[in-house]
Amino acid sequence: MEFDTIAAISTPLGEGAIAIVRLSGPQAIPIANKVFHSPNGKDLQNQASHTIHYGHLVDPKTEEVVEEVMLSLMKGPKTFTREDVVEINCHGGLVSVNRVLQLVLINGARLAEPGEFTKRAFLNGRIDLSQAEAVMDLIRAKTDKAMNVALGQMDGRLSRLIKSLRQALLETLAQVEVNIDYPEYDDVEEMTLPLMIEKCTWVRDEIDKLLVTSSQGKILREGLSTAIIGRPNVGKSSLLNSLIQENKAIVTDIAGTTRDIIEEYVNVRGVPLKLVDTAGIRETEDIVERIGVEKSRQVLNEADLILLVLNNAEQLTEEDRKLFEAIQGMDFIVIINKTDLPTSIDSNEVQQLAGDKRVVTTSLLQEEGVDELEEAIASLFFEGSIEASDLTYVSNARHISLLHLAKATVTDAIDAAHANVPVDIIQIDVTRTWEILGEITGDTVEESLIDQLFSQFCLGK
Numbered sequence: 001m002e003f004d005t006i007a008a009i010s011t012p013l014g015e016g017a018i019a020i021v022r023l024s025g026p027q028a029i030p031i032a033n034k035v036f037h038s039p040n041g042k043d044l045q046n047q048a049s050h051t052i053h054y055g056h057l058v059d060p061k062t063e064e065v066v067e068e069v070m071l072s073l074m075k076g077p078k079t080f081t082r083e084d085v086v087e088i089n090c091h092g093g094l095v096s097v098n099r100v101l102q103l104v105l106i107n108g109a110r111l112a113e114p115g116e117f118t119k120r121a122f123l124n125g126r127i128d129l130s131q132a133e134a135v136m137d138l139i140r141a142k143t144d145k146a147m148n149v150a151l152g153q154m155d156g157r158l159s160r161l162i163k164s165l166r167q168a169l170l171e172t173l174a175q176v177e178v179n180i181d182y183p184e185y186d187d188v189e190e191m192t193l194p195l196m197i198e199k200c201t202w203v204r205d206e207i208d209k210l211l212v213t214s215s216q217g218k219i220l221r222e223g224l225s226t227a228i229i230g231r232p233n234v235g236k237s238s239l240l241n242s243l244i245q246e247n248k249a250i251v252t253d254i255a256g257t258t259r260d261i262i263e264e265y266v267n268v269r270g271v272p273l274k275l276v277d278t279a280g281i282r283e284t285e286d287i288v289e290r291i292g293v294e295k296s297r298q299v300l301n302e303a304d305l306i307l308l309v310l311n312n313a314e315q316l317t318e319e320d321r322k323l324f325e326a327i328q329g330m331d332f333i334v335i336i337n338k339t340d341l342p343t344s345i346d347s348n349e350v351q352q353l354a355g356d357k358r359v360v361t362t363s364l365l366q367e368e369g370v371d372e373l374e375e376a377i378a379s380l381f382f383e384g385s386i387e388a389s390d391l392t393y394v395s396n397a398r399h400i401s402l403l404h405l406a407k408a409t410v411t412d413a414i415d416a417a418h419a420n421v422p423v424d425i426i427q428i429d430v431t432r433t434w435e436i437l438g439e440i441t442g443d444t445v446e447e448s449l450i451d452q453l454f455s456q457f458c459l460g461k
């Protein structure tokens with residue numbers, strides 16, 4: 001495929017030591033050549049691929065020096081986009097990079113759309129769609145594990161598995177054709193149905209295995225959404241601060257200090273958490289606080305894990321009991337805080353209300369009990385534990401919904417085969433499954449979807 005030449009700033013905007021303007025396309029080297037002057041008058045067209053060159057950028061019209069740069073030259077197809085790529089390493093800072101970008105735009109490049117470099121890598125066949133999506137996941141990864149999952153997917157791990165499933169489906173379809181074409185097999189159904197059942201069942205089992213990883217995959221990517229709830233002043237914000245080991249949330253002895261939701265990402269013994277500190281839940285006349293309380297209730301509904309904080313120095317109140325009711329059926333851990341103060345809480349009743357869930361005691365003031373809490377969180381997550389490194393994870397919402405669809409469709413095929421439905425009818429479901437799986441890798445997807453996916457990327461990526 002032949003495209004025009006695109007350019008963009010590929011590093012974050014802001015002040016830094018170095019920033020990169022990247023060019024990709026057939027005119028990348030000629031455009032660079034027009035504006036680049038090396039001390040000894042090098043012609044970039046004659047330089048070897050994957051070399052870096054020192055020099056100045058000069059505006060050909062005014063002959064003014066624009067920047068002092070290092071310029072990397074990479075000739076296709078062994079490049080990120082498979083096209084000729086030039087990267088201009090200039091001084092960091094908004095004015096400098098923008099000048100360089102303007103210069104290459106005036107001299108023949110077009111400003112790239114968000115994700116367009118990666119889109120070219122896809123369109124030129126270097127990577128498939130799931131690998132391209134992994135590039136974006138990598139940029140957004142908030143934890144080490146999430147990054148490893150993305151790296152595995154970029155490497156084509158998910159793609160290879162999906163390809164093998166599609167291959168198996170294709171083989172059964174081919175077998176059906178062969179059997180239909182050779183009339184000496186007088187009973188096509190008898191020949192083909194067992195094979196179809198066998199292959200389709202294998203495909204379904206593999207999809208199931210992938211789907212099992214998906215809830216964990218989502219958590220790895222986005223963090224286990226963990227809401228800290230409790231009455232005012234029990235120490236919710238103190239808990240957030242001690243888990244993230246920073247004083248992010250305001251802590252005071254005034255009940256109703258936290259008015260708005262505070263979100264922080266943290267890694268607790270390898271478990272990525274999106275911690276959400278909320279306003280203390282109570283009946284209140286204060287309008288601002290009431291909005292906060294309302295938001296707390298919403299957070300509670302959307303959480304994967306609840307940390308319910310109680311005050312050791314006070315008896316359980318009706319509000320505490322209501323909170324227990326509200327979280328029934330969810331994953332939660334109870335924290336009895338302020339154990340440095342004299343005990344008034346009835347811990348037997350707490351354990352009773354908690355049922356089979358863990359109750360942990362802490363004194364956040366004296367930094368006690370946090371280890372035990374972290375251990376409780378980690379063991380909850382790693383129950384039936386799986387390791388990120390030895391599994392193919394699916395974490396992308398688009399992939400997950402396609403896998404569910406593929407599973408339903410291949411199950412239809414299996415059921416139909418068991419019911420001795422004519423093979424050419426079952427073929428339709430098998431073909432459809434093959435297509436749906438192809439949408440994950442981008443082998444069978446519409447252009448509009450591709451455009452939409454890539455437009456979610458960062459500029460310059």
Ligand SMILES: Nc1nc2c(c(=O)[nH]1)N(C=O)[C@@H](CNc1ccc(C(=O)N[C@@H](CCC(=O)O)C(=O)O)cc1)CN2
Binds near residue numbers: 077078079080087126
């Ligand atoms: N300066 C710079 N750093 C960067 C990038 C970049 O584009 N520029 N990357 C951008 O994300 C990442 C590196 N990713 C890359 C992925 C593939 C190829 C590439 O050229 N692949 C070819 C050739 C491989 C080879 O030499 O064997 C290929 O796969 O055919 C380059 C960078 C991170 N660091």
Ligand SMILES: Nc1nc2c(ncn2[C@@H]2O[C@H](COP(=O)(O)OP(=O)(O)OP(=O)(O)O)[C@@H](O)[C@H]2O)c(=O)[nH]1
Binds near residue numbers: 234235255340363
């Ligand atoms: N004695 C004692 N005081 C604590 C402990 N943990 C927190 N506190 C104090 O309790 C008060 C309230 O703490 P916060 O973390 O603001 O409580 P909160 O639940 O976020 O309060 P709201 O946001 O107002 O609902 C502060 O004065 C803390 O210093 C503890 O373990 N022991």
Ligand SMILES: [K+]
Binds near residue numbers: 251
């Ligand atoms: K408070």
Ligand SMILES: [Mg+2]
Binds near residue numbers: 278
């Ligand atoms: Mg608070």
